Amino acid sequence: xxxxxxxxxxxxxxxxxxxxxxxxxxxxxxxxxxxxxxxxxxxxxxxxxxxxxxxxxxxxxxxxxxxxxxxxxxxxxxxxxxxxxxxxxxxxxxxxxxxxxxxxxxxxxxxxxxxxxxxxxxxxxxxxxxxxxxxxxxxxxxxxxxxxxxxxxxxxxxxxxxxxxxxxxxxxxxxxxxxxxxxxxxxxxxxxxxxxxxxxxxxxxxxxxxxxxxxxxxxxxxxxxxxxxxxxxxxxxxxxxxxxxxxxxxxxxxxxxxxx
Amino acid sequence: xxxxxxxxxxxxxxxxxxxxxxxxxxxxxxxxxxxxxxxxxxxxxxxxxxxxxxxxxxxxxxxxxxxxxxxxxxxxxxxxxxxxxxxxxxxxxxxxxxxxxxxxxxxxxxxxxxxxxxxxxxxxxxxxxxxxxxxxxxxxxxxxxxxxxxxxxxxxxxxxxxxxxxxxxxxxxxxxxxxxxxxxxxxxxxxxxxxxxxxxxxxxxxxxxxxxxxxxxxxxxxxxxxxxxxxxxxxxxxxxxxxxxxxxxxxxxxxxxxxx
Numbered sequence: 146x147x148x149x150x151x152x153x154x155x156x157x158x159x160x161x162x163x164x165x166x167x168x169x170x171x172x173x174x175x176x177x178x179x180x181x182x183x184x185x186x187x188x189x190x191x192x193x194x195x196x197x198x199x200x201x202x203x204x205x206x207x208x209x210x211x212x213x214x215x216x217x218x219x220x221x222x223x224x225x226x227x228x229x230x231x232x233x234x235x236x237x238x239x240x241x242x243x244x245x246x247x248x249x250x251x252x253x254x255x256x257x258x259x260x261x262x263x264x265x266x267x268x269x270x271x272x273x274x275x276x277x278x279x280x281x282x283x284x285x286x287x288x289x290x291x292x293x294x295x296x297x298x299x300x301x302x303x304x305x306x307x308x309x310x311x312x313x314x315x316x317x318x319x320x321x322x323x324x325x326x327x328x329x330x331x332x333x334x335x336x337x338x339x340x341x342x343x344x345x346x347x348x349x350x351x352x353x354x355x356x357x358x359x360x361x362x363x364x365x366x367x368x369x370x371x372x373x374x375x376x377x378x379x380x381x382x383x384x385x386x387x388x389x390x391x392x393x394x395x396x397x398x399x400x401x402x403x404x405x
Numbered sequence: 406x407x408x409x410x411x412x413x414x415x416x417x418x419x420x421x422x423x424x425x426x427x428x429x430x431x432x433x434x435x436x437x438x439x440x441x442x443x444x445x446x447x448x449x450x451x452x453x454x455x456x457x458x459x460x461x462x463x464x465x466x467x468x469x470x471x472x473x474x475x476x477x478x479x480x481x482x483x484x485x486x487x488x489x490x491x492x493x494x495x496x497x498x499x500x501x502x503x504x505x506x507x508x509x510x511x512x513x514x515x516x517x518x519x520x521x522x523x524x525x526x527x528x529x530x531x532x533x534x535x536x537x538x539x540x541x542x543x544x545x546x547x548x549x550x551x552x553x554x555x556x557x558x559x560x561x562x563x564x565x566x567x568x569x570x571x572x573x574x575x576x577x578x579x580x581x582x583x584x585x586x587x588x589x590x591x592x593x594x595x596x597x598x599x600x601x602x603x604x605x606x607x608x609x610x611x612x613x614x615x616x617x618x619x620x621x622x623x624x625x626x627x628x629x630x631x632x633x634x635x636x637x638x639x640x641x642x643x644x645x646x647x648x649x650x651x652x653x654x655x656x657x658x659x660x661x662x663x664x665x
Contacts, residue, residue, distance in 0.1 A: 167617055170453045171586070172443030173632065174619075176436070179458065183432030193430045195465075198439065198456040201617070205455075228598040229618035230605035270601030305620065326431070338488040341530030345490035357427055357461070358489035359434075360565065372433065 155376065158323035160186055161213040162196040165206060165224040165234055166304055169198050177306050178223045185313055190322025191219060201225055206237035214241075214299055219320065224304030226293065228270040234301060235294070239278035242296055249277040252292050259290040285315040295319070324376040329385040332404050333397035334368040336360070343391050344371065351384045353377065361404045370403060415636065418583035420446055421473040422456040425466060425484040425494055426564055429458050437566055438483045445573055450582025451479060461485055466497035474501075474559055479580065484564030486553065488530040494561060495554070499538035502556055509537040512552050519550040545575040555579070584636040589645040592664050593657035594628040596620070603651050604631065611644045613637065621664045630663060 162182055168174040176198070183193040194217060199205050206225075214220045225234030239246040252275035260267040274291035277283065284293035284300065286308060293302040293312045302312040337344075337358045348356045354375040361368055371388045375381050385401070392399035422442055428434040436458070443453040454477060459465050466485075474480045485494030499506040512535035520527040534551035537543065544553035544560065546568060553562040553572045562572045597604075597618045608616045614635040621628055631648045635641050645661070652659040 167615060167634070168619060168632065169439070170443060170456065171588070171634065172440045172445075172447060172453075173588070175440040179429070180432045180435040183430060185432075187432060193432075194460060196430065196458040200454060227618065227620065228601040230601070230608050231615075231617050265596060266599065268598065268602065270605075271598040273601075274598075305622075307622070328431070328433070336525060338528065338531040338534075339526065341488040341490070341533075342528065345530075348490050355427060355491075357491050358487065359428060360487065362565075362567070372428065374427070374431065 155190070155324035158191045158219070158321065159194045159217045160191050160219040160221060161217040162193055163206075163209060163213065163220060163222040164196065164198045164304075165201065165222055166198075167200050167231075170200055178304070178309055181306065181310060182221055182223075182313065186221075186320075186322075187326055189320060190325040191320060192323075192326060201231050201233055203233055203237045203240065206234060207241045210238060210241040210299065214297065218298060220299045222299065222301050223309050226274065226291070226301060226303055228273050228291075232273070235276055235278065238296060238299065238301055242278055242280075242299075244279040244296075246276050246278050248272065248275050249281075249283065249292075249294075252277060252283060255290055255292065284312045287311050287315070326374050326376060327378055327381060329373045329381050330370055330402055331373070331385055331388045331392065331399050332361075332368060332370045332402060333389075333392035333399035334366060335392050335395050335397040336367070337369040339395050340369065340391055343394075344388070347384060347387050347391065350387070351375075351380065354380060354384050356384070356388075363404060368397070368404060415450070415584035418451045418479070418581065419454045419477045420451050420479040420481060421477040422453055423466075423469060423473065423480060423482040424456065424458045424564075425461065425482055426458075427460050427491075429484075430460055438564070438569055441566065441570060442481055442483075442573065446481075446580075446582075447586055449580060450585040451580060452583075452586060461491050461493055463493055463497045463500065466494065467501045470498060470501040470559065474557065478558060480559045482559065482561050483569050486534065486551070486561060486563055488533050488551075492533070495536055495538065498556060498559065498561055502538055502540075502559075504539040504556075506536050506538050508532065508535050509541075509543065509552075509554075512537060512543060515550055515552065544572045547571050547575070586634050586636060587638055587641060589633045589641050590630055590662055591633070591645055591648045591652065591659050592621075592628060592630045592662060593649075593652035593659035594626060595652050595655050595657040596627070597629040599655050600629065600651055603654075604648070607644060607647050607651065610647075611635075611640065614640060614644050616644070616648075623664060628657070628664060 281294040281296040357372045359370045541554040541556040617632045649659045
């Protein structure tokens with residue numbers, strides 16, 4: 146049998162997101178980067194399998210990064226690449242990879258031009274933002290210029306959401322995705338405990354689809370959203386139809402989509 | 406020298422938060438539980454040092470829980486304790502502790518009374534929510550009745566934010582806090598790169614205080630919030646005064662608090 150006869154089954158590409166920053170762990174800042182990154186990656190066939198929030202502590206960043214970069218296809222970090230003393234991510238990443246960190250000539254030029262144009266002083270602290278681990282390549286930052294960087298399978302981005310978002314856009318074409326996860330959502334005014342047993346049977350009939358049950362409350366009404374996720378759209382449609390039939394069986398009038 | 410002469414230094418009590426659920430990793434749900442839990446715990450002297458978002462996969466929950474419960478004083482989990490097939494947290498926690506999981510008589514009674522009062526069917530799926538690992542104690546849920554539980558240093562709570570919040574309130578008096586972290590925020594219209602070098606010197610003079618720098622953008626204005634965190638309020642006030650003086654040196658008119 147030739148290779149060409151093997152079934153075409155797109156591979157699964159996985160990622161871990163590391164949110165680096167004391168401000169998220171203290172509760173001061175509510176993170177919005179994870180949901181944005183996960184949604185963005187999902188569209189290009191990269192599945193986020195784990196996320197961690199860790200403090201601005203070098204040994205923690207080094208150990209965590211070395212653990213997760215071995216386990217997942219890609220690692221995306223946010224936070225800690227600014228000009229101040231608490232911005233230690235670039236140094237920690239260099240340490241994790243066992244390489245030196247040096248001023249990157251192109252980054253120095255971009256930042257120098259930026260501060261010349263805006264009248265800001267290109268001082269030593271701002272020069273720190275042009276330091277990249279040896280062997281890293283820049284991730285463009287059209288917004289505030291200070292670049293992120295890629296080294297190996299690790300992508301280091303800013304923590305400020307709008308800067309992180311333009312960096313993620315800059316990665317277009319640099320990430321290789323696999324199977325794209327699609328989803329269907331079925332919502333109905335029925336308690337999840339009411340349909341639970343039969344929903345488990347739907348799950349058992351569709352082992353390649355992940356079925357999640359999410360109760361919701363809207364004032365005096367309540368109900369359940371069932372989210373089906375998988376890579377085969379017609380299989381998803383069949384399973385979603387079974388969930389709709391199941392909800393009707395218990396007196397609900399289900400609809401596709403999230404609760405209104 | 407007697408023990409009484411030793412300096413009174415409150416101990417540090419640490420915690421890890423595990424957010425369990427595919428819906429957070431897919432980007433469908435933006436988590437709000439971490440910031441709430443971190444803020445709540447901070448007030449009673451428990452410092453969240455790490456958080457992880459992990460999928461509804463038993464072996465992942467077991468391995469992660471056993472890793473972090475050994476490393477931190479407390480572990481708080483959210484998600485996966487409902488009636489449906491994807492609610493596997495209680496079973497995974499029992500497995501992590503190497504104990505059986507059984508119907509807890511008091512939980513069965515609470516849920517039975519609840520469904521009798523509301524007219525819902527107390528079926529087998531809903532009975533699952535009364536299953537607790539052996540040796541666990543209930544965490545009350547005045548809102549929707551199905552309890553969370555504590556086993557060892559692990560607190561297992563619901564994922565629905567308002568249910569999680571009443572469970573956290575139910576824990577009042579059961580958690581032993583240590584030193585309470587306090588904070589001061591100083592905000593001024595100055596670039597963080599401008600003050601970075603001297604801010605590093607303020608940090609060096611106050612090694613017991615954590616100083617974080619957070620740039621912000623508001624339309625055409627921008628600036629920096631400096632957050633100082635520590636357990637000694639007068640030391641915090643002194644360091645905050647130095648940060649205000651530093652911002653004035655660079656022409657800003659700083660104020661205490663977040664950007665307006």
